[in-house]
Amino acid sequence: MSLNQNEVSLHLLVLAPLFLLALASWFYPELALFDALPFPLTAYLVLAFVASLALLMRQTDWLYWLAFLTGHYWVVQAGLQQPLTQPDVAALYFFLPLFSVTYLWLLAILPRPPLWTKAGILLLLITLLAPGLLLLLPLAAWTSSWPDYHQLLLPLSQSSPLMWGQLGYITFISCLWLAVLSYRQFKSHTLAQFAVLLALLLFNIGFMQPDMSGWATIAASTTLLLSLAMHMLQLAYIDELTQLPQRRALLAHLNRLGKKSAVTMLDVDHFKKFNDTYGHDVGDQVLRLLGAILAKQPGMTAYRYGGEEFTLVFHHANPKRLQEQLEQVRQQVADYPLVVRQAERPKDTQQGKQQRGQAGKTKTVQITISLGCAIRLKGEKPELLLKRADQALYKAKKKGRNCVVIAS
Secondary structure, eight states: OOOOHHHHHHHHGGGHHHHHHHHHHHHOTTOGGGGTSOTTHHHHHHHHHHHHHHHHTTOTTHHHHHHHHHHHHHHHHHHSSSOTTSHHHHHHHHHHHHHHHHHHHHHHHSOOOOTTSHHHHHHHHHHHHGGGGGGTSOHHHHHTTSTTGGGGGSOGGGOOHHHHHHHHHHHHHHHHHHHHHHHHOOOHHHHHHHHHHHHHHHHHHTTTSTTHHHHHHHHHHHHHHHHHHHHHHHHHHBOTTTOSBBHHHHHHHHTTOOSSOEEEEEEETTHHHHHHHHOHHHHHHHHHHHHHHHHTOTTOEEEEEETTEEEEEESOOOHHHHHHHHHHHHHHHHHOOEEEEEOOOOSSHHHHHHHTTSOOEEEEEOOOEEEEEEEOOTTOOHHHHHHHHHHHHHHHHHTTSSSEEEOO
């Protein structure tokens, strides 16, 4: 399902800490705040705090990214606190961002096992220790034969092709990574993963600023924290199957309804019979389809109430307009040709092998819905309004289904 502008803006909010840090470091490099926190203790405390919240909320996938941030920050503290004129330090400064962007890219696109398995624990340990492996490699020996390697330490505007090659590689992998993640699913957690990479890149560019590694680590941890909060909000208020807000969000909405408003209860006709005939997977397909149709309707907010029931909330009380809008919804659903694939189960293994890979028979079915609408009365409580809408829905079903009834 495509995201609307508000959803995109909400997901982009997770990048705010990183943008604020970048702006502050570029335009106000002497800001007193940059020297106000005790590092490295503050960075480690922030990492531990976010990791504790992820564990408490049972969202263990975030721990992989926090583990890499912890390992990266430790390497910076252990290996990059000496002058860059030392060959080992300069080589580490050059290779660390290249290694980081590559590892984070692989971590993002490859399947990650559940944490509380042998494979998950092993991957977590590898992710934590991977940056530290650079301290054991003879990086200085690899770069000693490169021409003009000392120019790597010059400002970016005067740097050698080595620095431009480093930044070019990082930019290429970053764009490729963001393209892959956007193709899969544009969500706040994918942006938070990308923000970890951007934070490490920001540290590399602003390396000469004191404590930039600590601030970049805090910014990346904060993006993960915001993403975690949005994910939990999604679980609490958004129905996973239809991607519509669920009953908890509906009740919050009803408590702030205005004087001129209306509520509609909507039900899929003969849904149990449909499930029994075609299976629950096709029933889920029907609910997803209905969720997609309702989400695109202007002038109303759709919620999944539960099961095959949905609720529509309107911020006006015009009966004629309500009738037109609800009829439009009913007609769109009735006119949609739902194609059901009927897979005939083979009676023996040999037939199964012969049929494997072949397209099953298909059948087009029609879905209909019944709708009952209630216009809010003066001083009416949300519970009574919902009850009257439900009674109107019952009348629509008694009337023959596939129709709209507005309570008088």
